[in-house]
Structure formats: structure tokens, C-alpha cells
Amino acid sequence: MKSLSGKVVLITGATSGIGKATALAFGKAGSRLIVAGRREAEGAHLVTELKALGAEARFVRTDVSQEAEVRTLVETTVTTFGRLDVAFNNAGVEAAGPITEFTVEEYRRVFDVNVLGVLLALKYEIPALLQSGGGSIINTSSVAGQIGMANVNLYVASKHAVEGITRSTALEYAAQGIRVNAIAPGAIVTDMVQRFTGGPETETGKYLASMHPLGRMGRPEEVAQTVLFLASDEASFVTGHTLAVDGGWLAK
Numbered sequence: 001m002k003s004l005s006g007k008v009v010l011i012t013g014a015t016s017g018i019g020k021a022t023a024l025a026f027g028k029a030g031s032r033l034i035v036a037g038r039r040e041a042e043g044a045h046l047v048t049e050l051k052a053l054g055a056e057a058r059f060v061r062t063d064v065s066q067e068a069e070v071r072t073l074v075e076t077t078v079t080t081f082g083r084l085d086v087a088f089n090n091a092g093v094e095a096a097g098p099i100t101e102f103t104v105e106e107y108r109r110v111f112d113v114n115v116l117g118v119l120l121a122l123k124y125e126i127p128a129l130l131q132s133g134g135g136s137i138i139n140t141s142s143v144a145g146q147i148g149m150a151n152v153n154l155y156v157a158s159k160h161a162v163e164g165i166t167r168s169t170a171l172e173y174a175a176q177g178i179r180v181n182a183i184a185p186g187a188i189v190t191d192m193v194q195r196f197t198g199g200p201e202t203e204t205g206k207y208l209a210s211m212h213p214l215g216r217m218g219r220p221e222e223v224a225q226t227v228l229f230l231a232s233d234e235a236s237f238v239t240g241h242t243l244a245v246d247g248g249w250l251a252k
């Protein structure tokens with residue numbers, strides 16, 4: 001997508017899975033990248049891969065649940081590249097188990113990353129985007145942000161929150177040229193799904209794959225392309241929307 005060349009793109013949770021595939025896709029499109037995550041070695045490796053594609057890139061170690069670290073992340077973006085054009089708030093953690101067994105600690109672990117992490121990112125990204133004259137934000141929800149799922153209460157609640165935050169922030173900043181959308185992936189083959197299912201050949205893995213009318217789980221690269229679309233000028237009239245990338249799961 002031509003409109004992404006030279007754009008400054010910030011991605012959280014960029015060291016693996018959907019975040020990493022999306023960083024590489026933006027790199028191929030000629031964007032300049034700030035990739036954020038908690039893992040230094042994986043971050044350095046990703047920067048090497050991005051530079052091999054000819055992209056300018058920098059890793060900033062960031063835990064999205066820590067306000068000071070998120071503030072530094074956005075400040076570093078602006079000092080490095082002079083502006084911010086696109087933010088992909090993607091860091092997230094999974095959780096599973098019956099409602100009668102959840103703990104307050106588990107609630108805080110999930111909501112600190114999936115909800116507070118997105119709110120903090122927006123708090124600091126928006127002033128930087130306004131300084132650039134506008135831009136595009138994409139938050140990572142899930143099919144779990146749209147429907148209920150037994151035994152996945154905390155995760156479902158956190159992703160429903162992401163969708164509410166996305167719509168409200170879109171309304172708050174539409175007049176100032178910031179578009180805010182979300183993506184809702186189905187099951188995508190990443191470390192997260194591996195942890196959740198124990199692998200594609202397990203009963204849970206097969207069950208999860210069967211939830212998609214397309215008959216398989218998705219690939220991180222397929223999610224990346226929808227993020228690039230929402231970030232680009234091709235999506236100039238799209239805001240406050242959640243785009244499913246789910247092999248038809250939500251159409252049932």
C-alpha cells in the first residue's frame with residue numbers, strides 16, 4: 001500500500017505472533033517502525049529482520065501495563081522519527097478457566113495488559129498523532145470481543161472492553177483526523193494459541209480450528225494485511241469499526 005511508505009508506525013507486543021508479522025508487513029511497505037515488547041533479544045532480532053528489508057526500525061523495551069514505560073515509548077518514537085502516524089496496540093495475554101475459579105490476581109494480570117495497556121497507549125499516542133495532523137490507531141480485539149465463550153470469561157471481558165474503548169475513542173477524535181478501529185482475529189497460529197490449545201493436533205486445537213467455516217486457523221500474515229488496510233489511506237472513511245479476520249467464525 002503506497003500510502004504507508006515513510007509512515008511512522010508504533011507496534012506493541014511486536015516480538016512475536018501477530019505483532020511481529022505486522023511489523024514485517026509494514027517494513028515491506030516502506031514504513032518506519034518503533035517495535036515495542038518486553039523481550040530484548042527478540043526485539044533486537046526483529047530490528048535486524050526489519051533492517052534487512054530496508055526498513056528503519058528501533059526496539060523500545062516496554063511493558064504496556066506500566067504508565068512510565070508507555071510514555072517513554074511514545075516520547076522515543078517522536079524523538080527518533082519526529083512524528084507518529086500509525087499505532088497498533090496489539091500486546092495481549094490469554095486466560096481460561098471457569099468463572100468460579102478466577103482469582104483477583106488473574107483478573108489484574110489480564111486487565112492490566114489487555115485493557116489498561118490499551119488505555120495507556122491511547123493516552124500517550126493521541127497527543128503525538130494530533131501533532132502529526134492525524135493518523136490511524138488499530139487495537140487488537142478478538143472474536144472474543146464480540147461473543148461469549150464458556151470458560152474464557154476474563155479474556156472475553158477484556159476484549160469486549162477493547163471494543164468499547166475503540167468506539168468511544170473513535171468518536172472522541174474523529175473530528176481531529178484520528179481514525180480508531182479494532183481487529184477481531186479468530187484463532188491464529190501463534191504462541192498464544194499454542195499455549196491455549198497445547199498444539200493443533202490436540203482435541204482443543206482441532207475443536208478451535210473447526211470453529212472457522214474456512215476450515216482452518218488463520219496465519220499471522222493474514223491478520224497483518226487487515227491491519228495495514230486499516231492503517232492506510234485506503235481505509236480513509238473507516239473509523240469506530242471492528243474488522244473480523246476470523247475465517248467466517250462470527251458469521252455463524
Ligand SMILES: NC(=O)c1ccc[n+]([C@@H]2O[C@H](COP(=O)([O-])OP(=O)(O)OC[C@H]3O[C@@H](n4cnc5c(N)ncnc54)[C@H](O)[C@@H]3O)[C@@H](O)[C@H]2O)c1
Pocket residue numbers: 012013014015016017018019036037038062063064065090091092093094113140141142143184185186187188189190191192193
Ligand atoms: N492468536 C490468536 O488466536 C488471537 C486471536 C484473537 C486475538 N488475539 C490477540 O492478538 C494479540 C497478539 O497475540 P498473538 O496471538 O500474536 O500471541 P503472542 O503471545 O505471540 O503475542 C502477544 C504479545 O504481547 C506481548 N505482551 C504480553 N504482555 C505484555 C506486556 N505487559 N507488555 C508488552 N507486551 C506484552 C507478548 O510478549 C507477545 O509478544 C493479543 O492481543 C491477543 O489477545 C490473538
